[in-house]
Amino acid sequence: MHNYLDFEKPLSDLEGKIHELKKLGEEDESVDTHEEIARLEARARDAMADIYAKLTPWQKTQVARHAARPHFLDYARELFTEFTPLAGDRNFGEDEAIQAGFARFEGAPIALIGQEKGHDTKSRIRHNFGSAKPEGYRKAIRIMEMANRFHLPIVTLIDTAGAYPGVGAEERGQAEAIARSTEMCLKVKVPIVSVIIGEGGSGGAIAIATGDRVYMLEHAIYSVISPEGAASILWRDSAKAKEAATSMKITADDLKGLGIIDGIIKEPVGGAHRDAAAAIAQTGKTIAKALADLTTKDGPTLLKERREKYLAIGRHH
Structure with missing residues (x-):
């Protein structure tokens, strides 16, 4: 059942x-x-x-957070071969919320980065529910630098309620780590394809989602803050999360209309958790198509187009 x-x-x-x-x-x-x-x-x-x-935006939020929804490691296992995760940021330690390393996609080498939420109590605690600390973002930066050096495309899969807001994380420079990770996404001269597979929460998501092509699964959400967080700030009442979700324009349709994402990946009827294999396969096709288009472009072209893409968001001519 x-x-x-x-x-x-x-x-x-x-x-x-x-x-x-x-x-x-x-x-x-x-x-x-x-x-x-x-x-x-x-x-x-x-x-x-x-x-x-x-579905209403709040209902989509519930689907995006569904415990049985496929997570990063499910995609890594099904779509990529020889995935070799690397550990540590060469600075403080290892963060298991962000999984990052190298793999093969359709036979070609790529860098793969994403957040893993975990699927049971033990793995959720181990991966800190997908909420990364600064060392997670510094590890992502390290992998992106290596990908840039070896001319490998980067694929990022985003699924986080947001970066970890603990005291230790703030002391170790959470905001700076997120800013530098976002900056690295904008600086690399290789293609970046980003897919929001569940929740794309705040700077914790954007730090690895600033790609040349950004896609969302049909029932995923992408927002500047969680609906509960927005409700507690705006109305001092987290119970108003439903209203916040509607006002915030967090669904794939909304964000496609606003020009923030490039495309929507259809989910099986009833959500990705009802047929994980089909949702993952459809995501793989979208990534393959995007990489085929982007790998024909040289570094300076990618940089120029990426810069123009992000400068154009929110501008009305």
Whole structure:
């Protein structure tokens, strides 16, 4: 049985009935439940398509955060071969929220960087729920510098609620590390393709998402602050997160319309967590197409176009 979100109640009721009928059919073979199951399955498919066709920004936020949604390491395993993560920032220590190293994509060598949230209590604690400390961003900078030196394209997969806001992280220069990582994205003379696969939260996301091409999964979110954070600042009430999510324009459709992202990657009906393999495969096709286009350009052209892209955001001529 799925881990249902609160707005999926009609779906959970239907799938619950299907589950009961299947069980009944297994226990008593004289009862023919096939026709009723087929009818209910068709209704469940229609209900799911209907629910997911008109999700509100807050509902998309819930889907983007779904515990079963595929995370960075799932993409790394399915899309890339020979992924060799490197550890440490050669300065303070290792940060496991950001995974960064080198891999092969469709046989060609690339640099791969992303946030890993973890999938159970143990791995979530290990990866600090995908919220990186300064050493994570300094490690990302180190990998980007190496990619630049060896002329390797960079692929980044973003999934974080934001950089870690702890005292130790601030003492070690969190804001500076984020700024330098963003600066490195703008400085490298190799292609960068960035995909927001879940949550793209604040500077913690932008530090590795300042790419030549930026894509979002259909139900991912990308925002300057979490809806809860915005609500607690604007209304002194984090319960107003729903209103904040709507006002902040955090969905893929909104951001495509504003010219902040370059494209939207369709998710399977019911979200990436219902068919991780299909969502990952679709993301792979988008990355391949973007790299094929970008690898034909030389360093100065990439730098010029990237600079123009980010200077143009928010400008109305």
